[in-house]
Amino acid sequence: MTQTIVIKIGTSSLTRPQTGNLALSTIASLVETLTNLRQKGYQVILVSSGAVGVGCARLNLTQRPKNINLKQAIAAVGQGRLIRVYDDLFNNLGQPIAQILLTRRDLMERSCYVNASNTFNALLELGVIPIVNENDTVATEELKFGDNDTLSALVASLVEADWLFLLTDVDKLYSADPRVVPSATPIDLVDSEEFANLQVDVTNSGSGWGTGGMITKLRAAKIASSAGVTTVITNGKNPENISKILSGEAIGTKFEAQPKTENARKRWIANGLVAMGKIYLDDGAVKALSTQGKSLLAAGITKIEGEFSNSEAVDLVDFQGQEIGKGIVNYSYDELLKIKGQKSSDIINILGYYGAETVIHRDNLVIFD
Structure with a gap:
């Protein structure tokens, strides 16, 4: 049976922290990994951050803007550049891609939710890799996903994915931030019963260019695992680890999937609605x-x-x-x-x-x- 995997890569993995410029070697490795997975028969969806970071670099801005109107304008600049880079790299390997920009409202309205599901399914059947991002240029503050970790979990639920990979700037989940607490212990596996009692000291601060921290990844893992999706947090600088994890290697932190409801309407209520x-x-x-x-x-x-x-x-x-x-x-x-x-x-x-x-x-x- 064909397996569907959703991969989310964050700005901290896509860009260089000092400048915000694209880390092309990492992106190239990601593109090669995802293309190989497609050739092995997996259905692949990429949720990619980076539009605002790339836009800042394109406009020579040294800090991520806080004003939403300015941020939306910069995202419009960066999104075109970002998808161009992806298209060039995937095209070199003969892999077609599609750009999908979503807002939270697209998943809140039942008809739009169903249409989005149908579009994803049609693209996957065509052998296309959809590349998804939040439509920052039109999203309103109160109806934003807020971070692409949440967006990726909702997409994984929407398409009834088997796996969600959250690629970040650490190798796995720890009991505390290992950059601040040297004695923090790694967490390799979280089953559905352990999730409710998981004790992790996290902050919501990611890199200077991104919007998410570990707390958003835990929220995403909870959304995805409750929808029956096995979720893994692992280092985005080594995209080739995705294939190793799918082959059974214990890399990163794995969150076991919970039994999912077969009722599509109830999945929409649980995960699509605000x-x-x-x-x-x-x-x-x-x-x-x-x-x-x-x-x-x-x-x-x-x-x-x-x-x-x-x-x-x-x-x-x-x-x-x-x-x-x-x-x-x-x-x-x-x-x-x-x-x-x-x-x-x-x-x-x-x-x-x-x-x-x-x-x-x-x-x-x-x-x-």
């Missing part, structure tokens, strides 16, 4: 949702947060403050303020009009393991 608020539940509601497969009723709601509208996604939080799931609500924040804690039969008298019996129907609900 929660616009939170609903806090009492003990009875938590048990009804978690162990009995029930829908959420107004009676089990104790508190709500966020200015969400009906048909938007919200996080579900238990009485201990832990997020237990996510779902699409049938009522707005203002409506839920009035009916929370009340019986479904009383909703018409409280609101003055007929509404749904459920706040979140079980078909629009995902409970986290």
Whole structure:
């Protein structure tokens, strides 16, 4: 059976830290590795950072801009240069590529999510390697992926990938930053049960040119592994390690995949949607949702947060403050303020009009393991 792999390479691996210029030897090695994998029958998707860093170098800027409008303009300069480099290198090996630029909104709307999935599948069947980046030139701050680690995990979930490789500037995950804490111990394997109790002292600071740190990679690993994708964190300066890992060598840190749901709609709810608020539940509601497969009723709601509208996604939080799931609500924040804690039969008298019996129907609900 054909395996699909998603590889994310960060700015710190693609560029030289002193100048922000492209590290062409690393990119060439990556291109050769991915082409070899395609020739062996793997379906390959590359999620590549670097547009802003390359744009800064092209415009002789010495620091990454913080202003979003300026950053978007610089990304537009850098993206063209970046894809040109990839196209030249892949073309020399006879490997066709495609450029895909995504925004978070593309995955939030169900029809767009399905269209994106269909496009990826068509490209992979054609033997093309899609090269993906966030569409920085149009993404708004509140609807950005924020980092390409998250984007790569969502793409891996979207295409139901078998593997996600997060290429970074360290060889694996450590108990703390080894550049700061010399006694930090390496972590080689994290199974699904260990993930919840993983003790790692991380900071969110990556290189001067990138946007991600180890904490974003842990978030990405959690998204991907929960979608049934085996995830590996390894050094981006040695792309050839990808083939060795696929052959069974223990390189980097491996996060075992969890059993994935076969329900595509629920994968979209869990990974594609951005929660616009939170609903806090009492003990009875938590048990009804978690162990009995029930829908959420107004009676089990104790508190709500966020200015969400009906048909938007919200996080579900238990009485201990832990997020237990996510779902699409049938009522707005203002409506839920009035009916929370009340019986479904009383909703018409409280609101003055007929509404749904459920706040979140079980078909629009995902409970986290």
